Amino acid sequence: MPSFRDSNLIKSANFIDGEWVSGTRTLAVLNPANSETIATVADGTRQDAERAVEAAHRSFASWKKVTAKERGAILRRWHDLILENAEDLGALMTWEQGKPLAEAIGEINYGASFIEFYAEEGKRVYGDTIPTISPERRLQTYKQPVGVVGAITPWNFPTAMITRKAAPALAAGCTIVIKPDPGTPLSALALCELAQRAGIPTGVLNVVAGSDSQGIGEVLTQHSKVGKFTFTGSTAVGKLLMRQCASSVKKVSLELGGNAPFIVFDDADLDEAVTHCVATKFRNCGQTCVCTNRIYVQEAIAENFTARLREAIATMKVADGFEDGAVIGPMINEQAVSKMERLLADATAKGAQVLLGGSRHELGGLFFQPTLMDSVSDDMELVSSEIFGPIAAVQSFSSEGEVISKANATDSGLAAYFFSRDVGRVMRVAEALEYGIVCSNSGVFSTDVAPFGGWKQSGIGSEGGKEGIVDFFETKFHSMGGIDR
Numbered sequence: 362m363p364s365f366r367d368s369n370l371i372k373s374a375n376f377i378d379g380e381w382v383s384g385t386r387t388l389a390v391l392n393p394a395n396s397e398t399i400a401t402v403a404d405g406t407r408q409d410a411e412r413a414v415e416a417a418h419r420s421f422a423s424w425k426k427v428t429a430k431e432r433g434a435i436l437r438r439w440h441d442l443i444l445e446n447a448e449d450l451g452a453l454m455t456w457e458q459g460k461p462l463a464e465a466i467g468e469i470n471y472g473a474s475f476i477e478f479y480a481e482e483g484k485r486v487y488g489d490t491i492p493t494i495s496p497e498r499r500l501q502t503y504k505q506p507v508g509v510v511g512a513i514t515p516w517n518f519p520t521a522m523i524t525r526k527a528a529p530a531l532a533a534g535c536t537i538v539i540k541p542d543p544g545t546p547l548s549a550l551a552l553c554e555l556a557q558r559a560g561i562p563t564g565v566l567n568v569v570a571g572s573d574s575q576g577i578g579e580v581l582t583q584h585s586k587v588g589k590f591t592f593t594g595s596t597a598v599g600k601l602l603m604r605q606c607a608s609s610v611k612k613v614s615l616e617l618g619g620n621a622p623f624i625v626f627d628d629a630d631l632d633e634a635v636t637h638c639v640a641t642k643f644r645n646c647g648q649t650c651v652c653t654n655r656i657y658v659q660e661a662i663a664e665n666f667t668a669r670l671r672e673a674i675a676t677m678k679v680a681d682g683f684e685d686g687a688v689i690g691p692m693i694n695e696q697a698v699s700k701m702e703r704l705l706a707d708a709t710a711k712g713a714q715v716l717l718g719g720s721r722h723e724l725g726g727l728f729f730q731p732t733l734m735d736s737v738s739d740d741m742e743l744v745s746s747e748i749f750g751p752i753a754a755v756q757s758f759s760s761e762g763e764v765i766s767k768a769n770a771t772d773s774g775l776a777a778y779f780f781s782r783d784v785g786r787v788m789r790v791a792e793a794l795e796y797g798i799v800c801s802n803s804g805v806f807s808t809d810v811a812p813f814g815g816w817k818q819s820g821i822g823s824e825g826g827k828e829g830i831v832d833f834f835e836t837k838f839h840s841m842g843g844i845d846r
């Protein structure tokens with residue numbers, strides 16, 4: 362067990378209406394590095410979710426009246442407490458999710474940054490005064506919080522995917538009920554402990570972790586007292602939840618799966634391209650929605666680039682996330698590892714070559730070797746679907762037009778990366794890629810101050826930046842008569 366400075370951050374109950382609620386059943390939380398049970402947590406139910414929605418609805422009546430400045434001050438205290446406890450929170454995340462400790466602490470800082478940003482941004486949401494059409498009337502719009510927010514979040518970013526939703530929701534004056542992934546509830550519950558210490562009032566923030574995803578999900582998508590639903594996860598589940606929201610015509614925001622192209626033109630800085638390709642491909646063991654999925658390299662440099670990529674991948678240390686120097690931790694579960702084997706079998710049967718890795722790691726369990734493949738073609742499943750694991754798949758291309766068509770030939774539209782030193786090409790390609798996030802000459806883009814969201818089937822709406830708070834408000838038009846009598 363890792364050592365924690367503050368063991369009160371490790372919770373075993375759900376957080377509903379300001380209380381820690383145990384249940385009759387429990388949920389085992391496993392360490393993916395060795396598959397051992399590290400904790401048990403109350404297995405929340407549909408009834409718990411209903412109770413949480415009722416509590417959030419009651420608390421909304423008062424929270425919406427707190428001024429944006431006061432809400433901001435409370436959020437700011439929550440942010441500060443998260444940073445003060447970053448090492449404990451990071452260790453908790455590595456323990457239940459597997460990512461290397463440095464990466465986990467990085468996520469805590471990233472997650473906290475949304476709270477800091479929206480604590481301020483909540484004070485800058487304005488309605489309009491519209492030039493009137495009659496001396497006797499005045500026309501105004503108000504921005505009012507949408508009410509109770511239902512949120513479902515995944516395991517791959519157990520903290521940041523929560524704060525990216527909860528911070529703008531609370532800053533806007535909404536209250537929230539969150540269902541974290543049942544595999545990673547400890548990070549979510551630790552956030553509640555710190556929220557309580559920060560003075561976030563009872564019922565404003567609720568977390569119901571539970572294995573009955575369907576039952577809890579139905580409450581959050583269909584309850585008449587939930588005003589907005591927000592989800593981060595796979596496109597398939599997003600579509601299902603969106604259909605469920607239709608019955609009560611809820612506002613819906615979706616952050617779904619990706620299939621990111623990484624394009625290297627023959628005028629690129631190859632050292633930079635290799636470094637960023639490795640970072641975007643293997644972060645979180647390849648398990649992020651913006652991970653590089655399809656690597657396209659221009660023919661003249663393909664051999665050189667692939668050789669350098671192989672060298673860089675070979676240096677990555679695969680280890681338990683708590684070990685010094687660990688870069689690649691375990692995958693999340695057995696299904697994820699078996700999927701890597703299935704994708705490799707499909708690709709090699711269709712002619713792909715394995716240049717490095719290609720099987721489970723000698724550490725056993727959920728560890729998989731960082732893998733490099735070339736001679737990849739469009740008929741392979743690792744091109745058409747989201748790999749979501751440590752396999753880098755390289756194809757070559759001849760022209761700019763060809764690679765743009767290939768990059769856009771997908772229903773996904775989350776993130777795309779490309780490398781070129783030609784400024785004209787940088788502008789042309791950035792404009793032509795059908796993606797919500799385009800990153801040129803770098804693989805680093807995530808920040809609280811800019812919008813993160815997908816086009817096409819990668820989602821609806823954006824999180825982060827000034828865009829990320831918009832959907833937590835309704836616009837009201839006030840037409841005021843009888844002014845000039």
Ligand code: NAP
Pocket residue numbers: 513514515516517518522540541542543571572574575576577578579593594595596598599601615616617618619649650651747749775815819820
């Ligand atoms: P997932 O299978 O869609 O699950 C996401 C969450 O939804 C889990 O907590 C899951 O709980 C829950 N869920 C599944 N079916 C449900 C239902 N019928 N009703 C209510 N909840 C349900 O996705 P995942 O494999 O955990 O996460 C990886 C996916 O998330 C990838 O596709 C990735 O690209 C995407 N992602 C997108 C973003 C973004 O910002 N665009 C960020 C991170 C991840 P159970 O496990 O209990 O079913």
